[in-house]
Amino acid sequence: MLIYFVRRVALTVPTFLALMFLTFVAIRLVPGDPVEVRVGEHGMSPERLAFFRHELGLDQPVWKQFFDYVWKLMHGDFGVSLATQQKVLSEFFTLFPATLELAFFAMLFAVAVGVPAGAIAAVKRGSLFDQALMTVSLFGYSMPIFWWGLLLIMFVSVRLGLLPVSGRIDLINYYFDQPTGFMTVDALMSGQPGAFIDALRHLVLPAIVLGTVPLGVIARMTRSSMLEVLSEDYVRTARAKGLPPSRVIGVHALRNALLPVVTVIGLSVSGLMAGAVLTETIFSWPGVGKWLIESIGRRDYPALQGGVMLVSAVVISVNLLVDLIYGAIDPRIRHGR
Amino acid sequence: MKTITLAGLGLAAVLAGAGAASAKTLVYCSEGSPENFTPSINTTGTSFDAARPVYNRLTEFKRGTTEVVPGLAESWDITDGGKTITFHLRKGVKFHSLKDFKPTRDFNADDVLWSFNRQWKPDHPYYKVSGGKYDYFSDMDMPALLDSVEKTDDYTVVMKLKTPNVAILANLAMDFMAIGSAEYADFLLKKGMPEQFDQAPVGTGPFSFVAYQKDSVIRYKANRDYYGEKPLVDDLVFAITPDATARYAKLKAGECHVNAYPRPADLAEMEKDPALKVIHASGLNVLFWAFDVAKPPLDKKEVRQALAMSIDRDAIMKDVFLGAGEKATTLIPPTMWSFDDKIPDVPYDPEKAKALLAAAGVQTPLEIDLWYQPVSRPYNPNGKRIGEMMQADLAKIGVNAKLVTYEWGEYRKRAQGGEDMTAQLGWTGDNGDPDNFFFLDSCVNGKPINNNIPKWCNAEFNDLLVKARVVSDQAERAKLYQRMQEIEHDEQPELLVAHSIVYESMRSNVTGYKQSPLGTHAFEGVDLQ
Numbered sequence: 127m128l129i130y131f132v133r134r135v136a137l138t139v140p141t142f143l144a145l146m147f148l149t150f151v152a153i154r155l156v157p158g159d160p161v162e163v164r165v166g167e168h169g170m171s172p173e174r175l176a177f178f179r180h181e182l183g184l185d186q187p188v189w190k191q192f193f194d195y196v197w198k199l200m201h202g203d204f205g206v207s208l209a210t211q212q213k214v215l216s217e218f219f220t221l222f223p224a225t226l227e228l229a230f231f232a233m234l235f236a237v238a239v240g241v242p243a244g245a246i247a248a249v250k251r252g253s254l255f256d257q258a259l260m261t262v263s264l265f266g267y268s269m270p271i272f273w274w275g276l277l278l279i280m281f282v283s284v285r286l287g288l289l290p291v292s293g294r295i296d297l298i299n300y301y302f303d304q305p306t307g308f309m310t311v312d313a314l315m316s317g318q319p320g321a322f323i324d325a326l327r328h329l330v331l332p333a334i335v336l337g338t339v340p341l342g343v344i345a346r347m348t349r350s351s352m353l354e355v356l357s358e359d360y361v362r363t364a365r366a367k368g369l370p371p372s373r374v375i376g377v378h379a380l381r382n383a384l385l386p387v388v389t390v391i392g393l394s395v396s397g398l399m400a401g402a403v404l405t406e407t408i409f410s411w412p413g414v415g416k417w418l419i420e421s422i423g424r425r426d427y428p429a430l431q432g433g434v435m436l437v438s439a440v441v442i443s444v445n446l447l448v449d450l451i452y453g454a455i456d457p458r459i460r461h462g463r
Numbered sequence: 464m465k466t467i468t469l470a471g472l473g474l475a476a477v478l479a480g481a482g483a484a485s486a487k488t489l490v491y492c493s494e495g496s497p498e499n500f501t502p503s504i505n506t507t508g509t510s511f512d513a514a515r516p517v518y519n520r521l522t523e524f525k526r527g528t529t530e531v532v533p534g535l536a537e538s539w540d541i542t543d544g545g546k547t548i549t550f551h552l553r554k555g556v557k558f559h560s561l562k563d564f565k566p567t568r569d570f571n572a573d574d575v576l577w578s579f580n581r582q583w584k585p586d587h588p589y590y591k592v593s594g595g596k597y598d599y600f601s602d603m604d605m606p607a608l609l610d611s612v613e614k615t616d617d618y619t620v621v622m623k624l625k626t627p628n629v630a631i632l633a634n635l636a637m638d639f640m641a642i643g644s645a646e647y648a649d650f651l652l653k654k655g656m657p658e659q660f661d662q663a664p665v666g667t668g669p670f671s672f673v674a675y676q677k678d679s680v681i682r683y684k685a686n687r688d689y690y691g692e693k694p695l696v697d698d699l700v701f702a703i704t705p706d707a708t709a710r711y712a713k714l715k716a717g718e719c720h721v722n723a724y725p726r727p728a729d730l731a732e733m734e735k736d737p738a739l740k741v742i743h744a745s746g747l748n749v750l751f752w753a754f755d756v757a758k759p760p761l762d763k764k765e766v767r768q769a770l771a772m773s774i775d776r777d778a779i780m781k782d783v784f785l786g787a788g789e790k791a792t793t794l795i796p797p798t799m800w801s802f803d804d805k806i807p808d809v810p811y812d813p814e815k816a817k818a819l820l821a822a823a824g825v826q827t828p829l830e831i832d833l834w835y836q837p838v839s840r841p842y843n844p845n846g847k848r849i850g851e852m853m854q855a856d857l858a859k860i861g862v863n864a865k866l867v868t869y870e871w872g873e874y875r876k877r878a879q880g881g882e883d884m885t886a887q888l889g890w891t892g893d894n895g896d897p898d899n900f901f902f903l904d905s906c907v908n909g910k911p912i913n914n915n916i917p918k919w920c921n922a923e924f925n926d927l928l929v930k931a932r933v934v935s936d937q938a939e940r941a942k943l944y945q946r947m948q949e950i951e952h953d954e955q956p957e958l959l960v961a962h963s964i965v966y967e968s969m970r971s972n973v974t975g976y977k978q979s980p981l982g983t984h985a986f987e988g989v990d991l992q
Contacts, residue, residue: 157870162871211661292712420496
C-alpha cells in the first residue's frame with residue numbers, strides 16, 4: 127500500500143511542472159501584456175511603458191521569468207495580483223470556499239439523483255423509465271451550461287418567482303460576518319432567522335446547473351455498472367437464498383456497482399471546476415472560476431498562473447484521493463493486478 | 464415515505480424563503496469588482512463608481528451635468544492671469560469612521576496636500592503603496608501643469624500653475640483627485656498596514672464604507688453628517704453581477720433597483736415593462752474618420768467634404784450601433800456645455816460628393832487607404848464593419864479605399880505618427896471640459912500634437928483654444944468653443960461619425976436618479992418610493 131501511495135504521489139510532480147509551464151507560456155501567447163491592456167485613448171509614452179514593464183519583470187527573457195516564477199513558487203510565494211495588488215494566495219482563499227460550496231452541492235445533487243435513477247433504470251431495464259432516463263441523461267450530458275442556467279433563471283426565478291436570480295444571499299435582508307466563507311455555515315452561525323434557508327435557496331439553481339453534466343454521467347455509469355453486477359453469480363445466489371429484492375439490489379448489487387461510480391465522481395471534479403467558470407458567471411457566484419476568467423482579460427499573469435496552479439492542485443489531490451480510496455476498497459488495484 | 468415527506472417539506476421551506484424587516488436599502492447591480500477603493504491608482508469606471516459614494520473632491524460635477532461646482536472647496540479665486548488659484552475650503556466637514564478608526568479632527572488643508580502629494584511626490588510615504596501607478600494624474604498632465612500646491616492656513620490652499628489653464632478646475636472634479644484623510648493614512652502607516660488605505664476607504668462623501676466581499680457585494684451606509692445633498696436611503700448595496708443578462712433578470716425580479724449597462728438587445732423589452740424604466744444620454748465620447756491634410760488631394764477642403772458626404776452614417780447607426788449611437792455634428796457630445804446646436808449635420812449626398820471631387824480636379828478612381836480600429840471601443844462597436852460600409856459607400860463616388868489595420872497599440876502609434884491617409888479613431892472624454900475634446904485638433908508652435916490625427920493646423924482654431932484656457936467665465940468660454948465648432952465644421956479635417964448612446968435601466972419606483980454625461984453612477988439624492 128505504501129509503495130502504491132508513494133508511486134501515485136510521485137506521479138503528480140511532473141503533472142504539476144507541465145501545468146506550470148503550459149499556463150506560463152499560454153498566457154504570454156495572448157496578444158497584449160498587462161501594461162498594454164491598461165492603456166486607453168491617451169496612449170502611454172514609451173518611457174512609461176518601459177518603466178512599468180521593467181517593474182513587472184516583463185523586460186526579462188521569458189525563460190528567466192519562468193525560472194524566477196518557479197523559484198518563488200517553490201518558496202510558497204504565489205506573487206501579487208497586478209489588478210488588485212493583493213496576494214494571489216489570499217485572493218484565492220477568499221474565493222475558494224464559494225466554489226467549494228457550490229461544487230459540493232452540485233455533486234450532492236448529481237449523486238443523490240443520479241445513483242438511484244441509474245439503479246432503478248438498470249433494474250427495470252428496457253422499461254419506459256429506463257429509456258426516458260437514458261434520453262434525459264444524454265441531454266444533461268450535452269447541455270450547454272450557459273443556456274441551461276439562463277433558461278432556469280428566466281423560468282424559475284423571473285417567471286415563477288420561486289427562487290432568487292443570483293448571488294449567495296439576500297443582500298437587503300441579511301448581513302453577517304463570514305468567518306468560514308461557506309455561506310450556509312456562516313448563515314447558520316449568524317443566528318439570523320431565515321438566513322440559512324435563504325443561503326440554500328440561492329444554492330438550488332446553480333447547483334442544479336453545475337450538477338447536470340455529472341448527473342448524466344453518474345446515472346449512465348450507475349446503470350451500466352449495475353447491469354453488469356446484476357448478471358453476476360453472487361446476485362443470482364442471493365436471490366436464490368430467498369433474500370428480499372430490496373436487499374439483493376440495495377446491498378449486494380448496488381454496493382459493488384458503485385465502485386466504478388466512485389472513479390467517475392473523482393474524474394467529474396475537474397469537469398466541475400471547468401463548469402464552475404460558466405456557472406459562477408451566470409449566477410454572479412463569487413468563486414475562483416469567475417476570478418480566473420477576469421484575470422485572463424486583464425492579463426493578470428500572477429493571478430492567472432497562481433489560480434490555475436491552485437485549482438489544479440485541488441483537482442489532482444481529489445483524483446489522488448479517489449485513487450487511494452479505490453485502492454483501499456478494491457484490493458486488485460493496489461496489488462497491480 | 465416519511466423521508467420523502469420530510470424532504471418535500473424541506474424543499475417547500477427552501478422555495479418559500481423567509482423575509483425580514485429592513486431599513487431602506489438601495490441595491491445597484493454593478494458590473495464587476497473594483498480593483499481597490501482609491502481612484503488615483505485606478506483606471507476603470509467600475510473602480511471609480513465603487514469609491515465615489517465615499518469621497519469628495521475640491522470641485523465637483525453638478526449631478527447629471529459636466530458643470531463644475533464647489534465641493535470641498537467652497538470657493539476659489541483665480542489671479543495672476545490664470546496662473547494662481549486660491550481655494551477656500553469648507554469648514555466643519557467630518558470624515559467617516561470605521562471599526563478601528565475614529566477621526567479626531569475635521570477635514571482641512573492637510574488632507575488636500577496629502578491627496579496631491581501621494582500622486583505627485585516620489586518621496587511621499589504612500590507614493591509606492593499598492594503599486595504606485597497614478598495613470599490619471601499623469602494622463603491629465605498634472606505634473607506638467609502644477610508648479611506648487613501649498614497651504615497658507617488650515618482652510619486655504621494656493622495652487623500655482625506653470626501655464627494658465629482653467630480647465631484644471633474640471634480635472635480637480637475627476638475621481639482621481641478624491642480627497643482622502645491624512646489622519647487615517649498616518650494611523651495606518653503607524654500600524655504598518657498602509658495598503659489598508661486602498662481597501663477600506665475613509666472619506667467625507669454621502670455614504671461611508673461598511674464592507675466589501677470580492678466579486679460579491681460592497682456595502683455602504685448613509686453619512687448623516689454629509690454637507691451636501693443628503694442621501695435618502697439608509698443603506699447602499701452594490702450587488703456585483705458581471706453578466707448583463709443576469710443583471711436584467713435581477714432587475715426584473717426586484718433583486719436590484721438600478722442596473723448598470725443593460726444590453727442594447729434587451730432595451731425594447733425593458734421599455735415595455737411597466738415595472739421598469741429606461742433612460743439614456745449621449746456618451747462622453749466621439750468616433751471620427753480623420754483625413755490627413757498633409758496628403759494630397761486631402762489638402763483640399765472640397766475633397767475632404769466630398770469624402771465626408773459620401774458616407775451613409777444612418778446605415779452605420781442602424782447596422783453597427785444597433786440604436787446605441789447617434790450621428791455626431793461636432794467633436795463634443797450634445798450634453799456638454801458649449802455644444803453648438805446650430806452646426807448642421809453633414810448630409811449623405813453621393814451626387815454632390817462626385818460634383819465636389821470633379822470641381823476640385825480629382826481624377827477618379829481615386830486610391831486612398833482607410834484604417835479601421837482593430838478593437839471595439841464604447842464609441843466604435845465594430846471598426847471593421849464600419850470600415851467595410853465606408854469602403855462600399857466610397858466606391859459609389861469612384862474612390863477605392865484599401866482597408867488597413869494593425870494591433871491596437873501599434874495602430875494608435877502609427878496613426879499618431881501620420882502614416883495613414885484616412886483613419887478611424889475616437890476619444891473618450893475625461894473631465895467634461897470642452898478643452899479635453901478640442902485639444903485633439905490642436906497644434907503647438909505650428910506643429911500638430913500627437914493626438915491630432917488629421918495633422919490639421921488652423922491658426923484661428925488654435926488661438927481660440929489657448930484663449931479659452933485663461934478665461935474664467937464659462938459663458939465667455941462657451942462662445943469661443945462655439946466659434947471653434949464652426950471652423951471645424953467648415954474645414955472638415957475629419958468626418959465626425961458618432962457619439963455612443965448610454966442606456967441605464969431601473970425599477971419604476973426609483974426616484975431622483977440622474978444619469979451622468981460622464982458615464983459615472985452616483986446615488987445621493989436617489990430614493991425608493
